[in-house]
Amino acid sequence: MPWINKSECIGCGECVTQCPVNTIIMVDEKAEIHMSDCIRCGVCHTICPEGAVKHDSEKIPEEVNANIEKTKKFMDACAQHLGDEREKQKCLNRMIKHFTKEKSVAEQTLEKLHMLKPVFASQRRCL
Numbered sequence: 001m002p003w004i005n006k007s008e009c010i011g012c013g014e015c016v017t018q019c020p021v022n023t024i025i026m027v028d029e030k031a032e033i034h035m036s037d038c039i040r041c042g043v044c045h046t047i048c049p050e051g052a053v054k055h056d057s058e059k060i061p062e063e064v065n066a067n068i069e070k071t072k073k074f075m076d077a078c079a080q081h082l083g084d085e086r087e088k089q090k091c092l093n094r095m096i097k098h099f100t101k102e103k104s105v106a107e108q109t110l111e112k113l114h115m116l117k118p119v120f121a122s123q124r125r126c127l
Helices: 014-018 043-047 056-082 086-126
Strands: 002-004 024-027 030-033 053-055
Touching: 002 030, 002 056, 014 024, 014 043, 043 053, 053 056, 056 086
Parallel strands: none
Antiparallel strands: 002 053, 024 030
16 A cells, blocks of 8 residues: 655655546645555556655564564553562463464465456456
C-alpha cells in the first residue's frame, strides 16, 4: 500500500489530479492518501516527481518494532493485572500464537491470490 513521505512531498498536487479514484487529497500543502478508498493501482508511485510516494514494504522494520513494543506492553500489563510474573510468559505465548495466525492468514491469502492468475489470464484471452 502506498504512503506519502511528508518530508519529501513538495505539494505539487500531481498525484491528486492523476489519482483515478480521487483518494489523494492535500492536507497542509502535503499529499495524503485515504487508504480505505485506494485501489493500489500504482499511478501515484509513477507520477510523483519527487518520489515521495513510498511502498509499504519500507515500513516493515517500523511495524516489526511496533509489534515487539506492543507485546512487551501487554506482557507487563498481564503481570501487573494478574499479579504474577509468570503471566508475562503466558502473554508472550499468546502473542506468538496471534502473529502465527496472522502469518497463516497472509500465506493462505497469497496462495489464493496466485491461483487467480491463471483464471484472469484465461479470461483475458477470451476477450
